[in-house]
Amino acid sequence: MSLEPEIRTAAGVVRGRWESDVAVFRGIPYAEPPVGARRFGAPVPAQRWDGVRDALEFGPPVPQVAHTGSVMSSVSGSVEDGSADCLTLNVWSPDLGAVRLPVMVWIQGGTYLENNSANPHQNGATLARSGVVVVSMNYRVGADGFAHITGAPHNRGILDQIAALRWVQDNIARFGGDPANVTVFGESAGGACIAALLVMPTAAGLFRRAISQSMPGTYFSERLAAAISTTIAVQLGAKATIRDLARFPPRALTDATDAVIRKMPEFVDIWGPMALTPTPFSPVVDTEVLPRAPWRALVDGAARDIDLLIGHTRDEYRLYTSRPGGEPTDARITAAFDHLTPGTDGSGRYRTAYPDATPGQRFEVLNSDWLFRMPSLHLADAAHAGGGPVWFYELAWSFNSEQGASHALDFLLIFGTLSPDEVRAHPCAHPNAANEITPVAHHMRTDWVRFATTGKPGWAPYDPQTRTTRVYDAEPTTQPYPEETSRRIWSAHQFDTLDLTS
Template sequence: MLVDHPGRFGQRSTRQISVFASWWRPRNRWSTTAVGADDGRVPKACEGEPGSGKGRVVVRAPAGAVRGCWAGPVAVFRGIPYAEAPVGTRRFGAPVPASGWDGVRDAVDFGPCVPQPGHTGAVMVSLTGHVGDGSADCLTLNVWTPDPGSARLPVMVWIQGGTYLENHTHNPHYDAALLAETGVVVVSISYRVGADGFARIEGAPDNRGILDQITALGWVRDNIAPFGGDPGNVTVFGQSAGGACIAALLVMPAAKGLFRRAICQSMPGTYFTPRLATSITQAITTPLGVQPTIEDLTRVTPRALTEATAAVIARMPERVDVWGPMALTPTPFSPVVDGEILSCAPWQGLADGAARDVELLVGHTRDEFRLYTSRPGHQPTASQIAVAFENLAPSHGEQRYRAAHPDADPTQLFEMLTSDWLFRMPSLHLADAAHAGGGRVRIYELAWSFNSRQGASHCLDFLLVFGTLSPAEAATHPHVRPNAARELLYLGNRMRSDWTAFALNGSPGWALYDPRTRTTRVYDTTTTDQTYPHQPSRRIWSTHRFGALELRI
């Protein structure tokens, strides 16, 4: 192994990315601003000009040599292919590990986006304005390291969310430079999303997006050491759909041994049976005049397929009688419990001991669903609230929620129900299942918020972990809380410290989860360890069994 630039581990960077805006549009959930970046949006600009050699660093890995660049005290390598381009006959196939290369490959720019709905209606749009058609090498990964060499630092592999519809590793929200400065090697990966990654297609393997993740983890195992990472100490961490993918990875034999620890942040509890997934795919393909087969769909362009998917999303609530609760979510895709690649839902697999050797950290934010309801004009109607309680709540759920929260208004009850069904209770039940299966698990809740309107809503957690919400941006919000800027710095540092401590040795600083005590770390203006804070919800959902969602007809 050869490193052609000395490491600079230990230096600190004062630059932060500033991001936060209103939520939620199906194809563009965050408006972004990255303060100090070259074009106002691209994360952590590299030092030195392209072609000058200044600030460049070369790492020679088994897959081949790559030339990255220094971004402050962190070396960054972008757009490294881990699998062959999913085009032609490979478009809907299992990923094929990338071939190695000769010479030194430039790894300064992010790779192309995977096919997905674009911010302006195009199939693929990068933050620099590039539009593509999905024909390039899009299965790539990025590495941030404070010490390229033989440091053998803990490795943290980020699997981002995006409702199984979006995947932008170049998004400044996921700039891992500040996290890497704490003494870990961070890897982010692109993986197939939408119909290409998660639709059930005859002749194609299910869960192709998760198979991509497994292939990327294999690349990390084989190649991360020259970047300064320890291949025997890998932690996968992900949020929302990324967290749910990690829960699936925990019970998939193909992923066994690829990571030592896992962090599931705000995982949605939606997994599909084959019948439900097939019905959804048919709804997407029928207007295109094709069958949901690999032969037919290979002839459909990524643009046409994403547009057909968007048309289905727009009318999903009308299908609640057929598709059940998933019709009330923002996405028609979820991992498929097909009995082969994913043999069971994560709760069942963990309870049976499938991942008792993997240490687990799982949690959620306090006000998950408020991210969807906090925008002006997006408060639920009386009809929507009634439909939600009819389709999502356990038996006598509406009466039980009203009895537990007599002072709550209908919108607040709706937010509690949807937060519980989609995020909070699936996370708590995952901890219960892991404990029952003999695993070591800890739980947390993020209860802090910087503004009174959104509360501690979905997605706030990863902004704190990555440090990509700046105090200056928080201070400009019209509903900012007093002292939010000061609290933001404390809380971000605390969460990063706990996350990296867990990655180092599995000990983030609070007690293991036990159903008798339910010790939970709660991140607020101060950090406390207490009994799980949502006892009424826990009791309401205590007899519910999460599993694969089924077709209703």
């Protein structure tokens, strides 16, 4: 067995590397660099190359705040450090000679602002050893990927994901994978992109199963997205058009976006509740790329042929409130209850429902509900109403008292990239957490792989009467939905496209 295996893809030969018992191919281009005339366009498939292309290093990250490549300062995209060639993907395969292993395509989150498949916490090796071919990708984020820009297609970041999924269909069999058994899975913004992919006409037929983890329930109308993009462009003295914004390098757009993020709460009376979130971007519901918000489309059966696993963590928003400076002020608490709760007297309903909680704790529960937990639960209801098979879960296990079962903990367990030693070293770790993490992670990963393989994760499907939920704690259990108190508050609410409020 060659230590540097070579695989012929549709565009050319790539050379990877066996790392222990997993073959890894990094930085394979699935689309042409999104620079110059292609910058705000739909992705263009990667051109063919001659000879053998090394696939030993991750590709450069897409333009974002932490990216230091010279493409960040380039308008033309003509750079010498390779940082323009950022639309790449990675493959982990346990057996290149296998025939039709299940394929799991990871779509990472990052508030639609960050994206880097080189993140060591998203290493696919452990998951691949469970018997699946794992694929991850870089896709455009920020204004380049999600802003409303006149003359450009909406949701360019999701169009990148679709281009990567087409690459999987064309090439993954050569890596031992089954193009007819593809599962997309993702967390946070990645989970919301997956909910969009479920109902996008251009994504039809590209995957068989989907796992949406902690999806935020924010999808923007064109009017709302246009208002936000106009405000960002004004920071540059420009209009939100291809012609105007093409004059500015990505760094200028990320700086302008950051300036708007810092003052977003000032726009809450116009932009509505999205102004109280950490990001000015979300998928845009238009008449072409994403015709309807996922809940409505799923009710009408848009994805009834797709197996769906969906869920959230118990303490979603604690990731944000536990950060330095994250403790909410009285003004933030008031604004949240004024703008995020369903119906009238939301503050009173949460006080009644959670009488022993402090105002700060109720703020955390409200944000967990509005942004992550209830959108996920309602998506499961919508999928069931549309006739599709759906399963539900909640992660209740945590390793430290500071963050609890917070947002993003789930994917660390599934990828197996949070070690017992790291848990043990945490100053707020629970006494037995280091011993518990390996079996908890194993349970989740096994269920994810079982779902990707068979379409059934190992417990009863979800339905709105029983609301059967797999709860991952030190020992997993199957029970009725644990967050019944919040569910009742939101039972009459309908999640849908967010629009301008005035």
